[in-house]
Amino acid sequence: MLRPVLAWAVHFYTALGLACAAGIAVLILHWHERSIQWSFLLMVLATLIDATDGTLARAVRVKEVLPNFDGRRLDDLVDFLTYVFLPLLLLYRADLLPEGTEAVLLAPLFAAGYGFSQVEAKTADGYFLGFPSYWNLVAFYLLALRLPSWCNLAILVGLALLTFVPLRYLYPSMKGRLNWWTNFLAVPWTVLLLASLLLLDDNRRSDYGFTAWSYWLAVGSLFFPLWYLGASWWVSLRQARKQAQASVSSQSQLV
DSSP states (O other), X not given: OHHHHHHHHHHHHHHHHHHHHHHHHHHHHTOOTTHHHHHHHHHHHHHHHHHHHHHHHHHHTHHHHOTXXXXXXXXXXXXXXXXXXXXXXXXXXXXXXOTTOGGGGHHHHHHHHHHHHOTTSBXXXXXXXXXXXXXXXXXXXXXXXXXXHHHHHHHHHHHHHHTXXXXXXXXXXXXXXXXHHHHHHHHHHHHHHHHHHHTOOTTOGGGTTOOHHHHHXXXXXXXXXXXXXXXXXXXXXXXXXXXXXHHHHHHHHHO
């Protein structure tokens, strides 16, 4: 009797991400000076749940215990809300794009829908295929860095297009040296990110609450997304070189 209870407890733990999503939606709907701070803190909490529920599910063997309930679908539902839809809605509410171009936010929304629906969204050797839907992080840095609105527009469109480009991106929960380094670097990055959020000032409405300290902490935390993108593109380049060499080798054998 204990195993079904534990399995349902793991599914309930995953479903807590829906509670985070509901809280974010309320904060965006009833916009006030703390909406940005608490929305991102709830996104961090949802991300921590997402990062740990899989380990718990495997430990309890939820697929064996509850074969008629698909926890992966529940996980995808939570992820789409907290990684994609609500961060994009937050960007819309924060008015970060040039006037009249708000419809461009549909580009990352459609791109994420495409990415989530791909059967081979993850490669057999343990990588994401195409830019993963990390729009919660994109939203944070666009708000923190206070870039020109046209630059925000270009970043959103560029990353949305990269969803359709079959490059490999690191999947940190998989094994491998690069993933080990990614998880190692994620620790100080998380500390900087949380510190930046906790130091937001309600009175600085023109800067979305980012003080000088929170701004520079956010800038310092950029080392992690730069590492992630650089390492991922290096893996893709290496893979492309291997395929090119294999193609040349096979053609030479035919000759």
